[in-house]
Amino acid sequence: MSKKYSFREALECIHSPISYENTVLDKDEIAISVDWEIVIRENAGIIVKTVALDLKDYFQTVFNLDIKIKNFQPPGKFNKKIIIDTTDDYPGYNKSPACKIHFDGDNIHIIGNDEKNTARGCYALEKKLDLRKAPFLKAFETVLENRFSPRMTHSGWGLDVYPEKYLQQIAHYSIDAILVFYSRKDASSDKKIKGINKLISTADKFGIAVYLYLQNHRNYDLYHPEDPGAEEYYESFYGRIFKNHPGAVGCVLVGESCAFPSRDPECGNINDQGFGSKPHPGWWPCSDYPAWLNMVQKNITKYKKDADIVFWTYNWGWAPKDKRLELIKKLPRGISLLVTFEMFERLNKGGVTEICSDYTIKIPGPGKYFRSEAAAAKKAGIRLYAMANTGGNTWDFGCVPYIPTPFQWIKRWRAIIEANKTWNLSGLMESHHYGWSPSYISRLGEYFSTSHEIDRAEDFLDTLVKSDFGETAGNCLMTAWKLWSDAINYLPATGYDQYGALRAGPAYPFYINEENVENIPGDPDAFYGNKIIFPNYDPEAFRIRNPADTPIAVAIEHEINSVRKMLRIWEDGIKELELGLSKLFGTPKTEYSKIMDLGKFIYNTLKTLLNIKLWWQLKQKLKSIPPTDKQNLILAEMAVIARCEIENARKTIELVESDSRLGWEPTMGYIADKSRLLWKIKQLENILSEVIYNSSRPNGF
Numbered sequence: 129m130s131k132k133y134s135f136r137e138a139l140e141c142i143h144s145p146i147s148y149e150n151t152v153l154d155k156d157e158i159a160i161s162v163d164w165e166i167v168i169r170e171n172a173g174i175i176v177k178t179v180a181l182d183l184k185d186y187f188q189t190v191f192n193l194d195i196k197i198k199n200f201q202p203p204g205k206f207n208k209k210i211i212i213d214t215t216d217d218y219p220g221y222n223k224s225p226a227c228k229i230h231f232d233g234d235n236i237h238i239i240g241n242d243e244k245n246t247a248r249g250c251y252a253l254e255k256k257l258d259l260r261k262a263p264f265l266k267a268f269e270t271v272l273e274n275r276f277s278p279r280m281t282h283s284g285w286g287l288d289v290y291p292e293k294y295l296q297q298i299a300h301y302s303i304d305a306i307l308v309f310y311s312r313k314d315a316s317s318d319k320k321i322k323g324i325n326k327l328i329s330t331a332d333k334f335g336i337a338v339y340l341y342l343q344n345h346r347n348y349d350l351y352h353p354e355d356p357g358a359e360e361y362y363e364s365f366y367g368r369i370f371k372n373h374p375g376a377v378g379c380v381l382v383g384e385s386c387a388f389p390s391r392d393p394e395c396g397n398i399n400d401q402g403f404g405s406k407p408h409p410g411w412w413p414c415s416d417y418p419a420w421l422n423m424v425q426k427n428i429t430k431y432k433k434d435a436d437i438v439f440w441t442y443n444w445g446w447a448p449k450d451k452r453l454e455l456i457k458k459l460p461r462g463i464s465l466l467v468t469f470e471m472f473e474r475l476n477k478g479g480v481t482e483i484c485s486d487y488t489i490k491i492p493g494p495g496k497y498f499r500s501e502a503a504a505a506k507k508a509g510i511r512l513y514a515m516a517n518t519g520g521n522t523w524d525f526g527c528v529p530y531i532p533t534p535f536q537w538i539k540r541w542r543a544i545i546e547a548n549k550t551w552n553l554s555g556l557m558e559s560h561h562y563g564w565s566p567s568y569i570s571r572l573g574e575y576f577s578t579s580h581e582i583d584r585a586e587d588f589l590d591t592l593v594k595s596d597f598g599e600t601a602g603n604c605l606m607t608a609w610k611l612w613s614d615a616i617n618y619l620p621a622t623g624y625d626q627y628g629a630l631r632a633g634p635a636y637p638f639y640i641n642e643e644n645v646e647n648i649p650g651d652p653d654a655f656y657g658n659k660i661i662f663p664n665y666d667p668e669a670f671r672i673r674n675p676a677d678t679p680i681a682v683a684i685e686h687e688i689n690s691v692r693k694m695l696r697i698w699e700d701g702i703k704e705l706e707l708g709l710s711k712l713f714g715t716p717k718t719e720y721s722k723i724m725d726l727g728k729f730i731y732n733t734l735k736t737l738l739n740i741k742l743w744w745q746l747k748q749k750l751k752s753i754p755p756t757d758k759q760n761l762i763l764a765e766m767a768v769i770a771r772c773e774i775e776n777a778r779k780t781i782e783l784v785e786s787d788s789r790l791g792w793e794p795t796m797g798y799i800a801d802k803s804r805l806l807w808k809i810k811q812l813e814n815i816l817s818e819v820i821y822n823s824s825r826p827n828g829f
Contacts, residue, residue: 135529135565135792136788138565139284139293139294139297139565140291140297142182142185142186142297143185143254144715145189145190145192146258148191148263153262156266157264157266158264158265159263160193160195160210160263160264160265161193161263162194164195164208164209165195165196165209166184166196166197166198167209167211167212168198168199169200169217170199173243174243175243175244175246175333176212178333179212179246179247179250179251181197182250182296183195183250183253184196184197190257190258191263193263207235208234209235209236210235211238212238212246212250213237213239214239214240214243225241225271225272225580226240226274227240227241227249227252228240228249228269228270228272229253229269229271230268230269230270231265231266231267236265238250240272243335247299248272248274248578249272251299251300251302252270252578254300259595270580272578272579273577273578273580274578275545275576276548276554276555277305277554277555278305278337278436278513279302279304279305279555280307280339280380280555280556280557280558281305281519281558282307282341282559282562282564283563283564284529284562284563284564284565285794287654287655287794288309290306295330295331295333295336296334297566298564299336301573301574302574302577302578303519303558303564304336304337305338305339306337307339307341307380307557308340309561310341310342310343312347321373325373328373328376332375337377338375338377339377339378339379340373340376340380341380341385342379342380342385344387348387348388348389348398348410349361349362349386349387349389349420351388352389352391352416352420353388353416353420354419359426359427362424362426362427366427366428367428367430370428370430370431370432370435374432376435378436379437380438381421381424381439381440383409383411383440383441383442383443383444384410387409387410390414391416392412392414392415392416394412395409395414396409410443411444412447412451413441413444413451413454414455415454415455417439418460421437421439421460422460424437425463436464437462437463438464438466438513439459439465439466440466440515441456441466441467441468442466442515445467446497449500452500452504453500453501456504456505459508461509461510463511464510464511465501465505466515467502467505467512467514468495468514469493469498469514469517470487470488470491470493470498471484471485471487471497472497473495473496477686478686479678480682481678481683482620482622482683482686484621485626486522487515489531489536489537489540490536490617490619490621491621492536493516493543494514494547502547502551502553503551505551511554511555512552512553512554512555513553513555514544514557516540516544516556516558517558518540518541518544518558518573519565519569519570519573520537520565521559521564524619524626525633525730526626526631526793526799527632527792527799528633528730528789529565529726529789530570531616531730532567532568532569532723532730534568535586535609535610535613537572542585544576545582561655561794561795563794565789572588575588589606590602590606593606597708598711598716601708601711604705604707605704605705605720605723608704608705608708608727609701611701611704612698612701614697615694615698618690618694618697619690619691622670624662624666624670625687625737628665629665629737629740630733630737632648632799632800633729633732633736633800634733634736634776634805634808635800635801635805635807635808636663637808637812638770638811639663639664639665639815640747640750640766641819642664642666646663647661648663648799648804648807649804649807650797651799653797654795654796654797657797658799661796684745687741688738688742688745691734691737694734695731695734698727698730698731699731701727702724705720705723705724705727706724721786725783725787726787726790729780729784732776732780735772736773739769739776743766746762746766746769763819763820764820767820767821770812773812774813777806777808778809784800784802785802791805
């Protein structure tokens with residue numbers, strides 16, 4: 129087994145050494161050497177000062193070059209200087225591109241239209257030298273765009289945990305905003321208030337804005353905005369937030385976390401935790417949400433006039449179009465509308481209705497729900513953002529760092545660029561609470577967000593992987609990714625799978641007796657732990673499913689066939705990677721192995737997904753009370769599946785022991801690590817010994 133890889137080491141590893149002693153200087157290239165200097169203005173802001181130190185560290189760590197930082201005061205003649213500045217003092221510079229990087233053979237000029245974009249130019253220079261694998265440059269000029277802002281992400285380090293090195297990593301990928309959960313109790317916690325203000329100050333150094341994701345889940349607002357005393361009540365939370373945190377840029381509001389006692393006759397009671405005959409106010413586009421937003425906005429802007437108040441329609445994309453669009457039409461001015469890019473799509477595949485309940489890269493998007501609300505936002509003159517998951521993850525696989533289907537992500541990015549042109553889409557939420565990890569998917573996000581030319585994404589990706597792994601292994605990786613990007617189209621994106629095997633991976637349990645179901649052991653320190661995993665696989669009971677849809681038995685059979693196709697294609701991708709791995713040595717082999725282990729973990733998750741569907745079919749046969757001989761045959765088939773799953777879990781242990789990020793998610797903690805996989809093995813061994821092998825009829829059928 130390979131040396132254990134800690135994902136947090138990768139999140140902190142901004143710059144890695146490159147050996148270039150035997151690299152030959154090409155014709156017309158200039159070598160950056162120790163007699164060069166990084167120069168900034170004496171009165172430069174904190175972002176420029178921070179990125180100058182980053183660039184100095186880059187040359188020292190990567191190329192062992194001690195490049196000094198000096199202050200300069202123009203005008204003046206320069207030679208062998210890397211000049212980091214903004215357009216404010218360059219009247220002749222066009223402010224249209226976010227940043228211009230220019231090397232004339234004597235000096236490198238990195239000039240941004242503000243300090244944040246200047247920093248992006250420095251990171252782009254680093255990546256250009258990374259591709260060359262040496263501090264050698266030919267004369268060039270590159271311009272960067274800033275197509276989307278904010279680009280928001282939750283933490284992939286741990287829930288609301290943002291060490292400085294991780295923030296630095298985020299900034300290197302042109303992500304300019306982070307999200308922090310914030311509840312009513314936080315507004316009166318001195319520790320939380322001080323912690324967030326310290327985070328805001330640290331993030332400022334990297335040009336990263338902080339958004340507060342308001343999380344009152346199951347502790348909703350108690351007052352309707354028209355109730356007596358409502359203004360004081362809303363002031364005590366929404367106003368207080370920005371009084372406590374004037375440096376926060378904005379907040380995110382979503383129905384399930386910020387519902388209130390609506391008076392809309394079409395929705396139910398705010399206290400109905402079990403959801404009654406009418407939708408809960410958090411899951412319905414209530415006609416009085418505009419009044420609620422007016423009240424929230426009024427109290428926030430007392431303390432921060434330009435606060436970005438982001439209203440997210442995630443919970444009612446399923447609702448009637450006229451109700452949703454009427455709400456958008458009445459939203460107060462100054463609100464930003466956040467719409468999920470691909471949810472609630474219904475696909476017809478061979479006469480079977482496939483329902484995409486939650487986030488999925490199976491559908492590049494945009495979905496009908498997004499298109500309808502984006503058009504309404506444009507008509508109403510409302511700023512439009514998209515929950516796009518472009519950080520690289522969705523609920524397709526709940527405990528992996530990213531989904532390695534880059535050609536599918538390219539399709540999504542192209543759809544996002546088109547949405548920018550069509551509906552003025554200007555901001556993105558790039559991850560939810562499963563967080564963000566750097567990857568080749570992240571590089572694609574940076575490419576589409578900042579590159580001047582964006583029609584060569586496949587070539588850009590090809591250049592990256594061949595720079596990192598060489599021609600042969602690079603070709604194998606590109607072939608594997610193409611296979612996996614095709615395979616994802618066969619994944620069932622149903623709620624009962626996304627809350628089941630897809631979320632928990634190969635640790636997902638299998639039960640016969642539904643009265644004695646236990647969940648995967650939860651992490652007591654995690655925000656959700658095992659609470660967002662449904663351990664009893666029961667597609668019929670999943671509440672989002674419409675009884676008028678395809679009969680569940682037909683749907684499951686269709687899904688079994690789809691998963692089998694996906695497994696075959698995914699396995700072909702792993703075989704391609706194995707061919708490439710044999711050509712690599714040292715660090716490239718280690719990095720390549722991580723990609724292959726991720727692919728294997730997903731492959732094992734797909735095996736569990738297939739097996740739980742086959743298991744469910746057999747359970748339905750048992751419930752029909754068959755004769756004893758047929759019952760024994762059914763139990764024998766279940767024994768085969770159980771033994772297959774035990775072996776699958778055992779093979780997964782090596783993967784999660786090698787890479788600590790596999791089987792983990794920031795809000796759930798470890799859900800498919802070695803201890804939970806061993807728990808799953810024991811659980812299935814008990815099923816075999818206590819129920820199946822003695823051929824006794826289980827209770828509850």
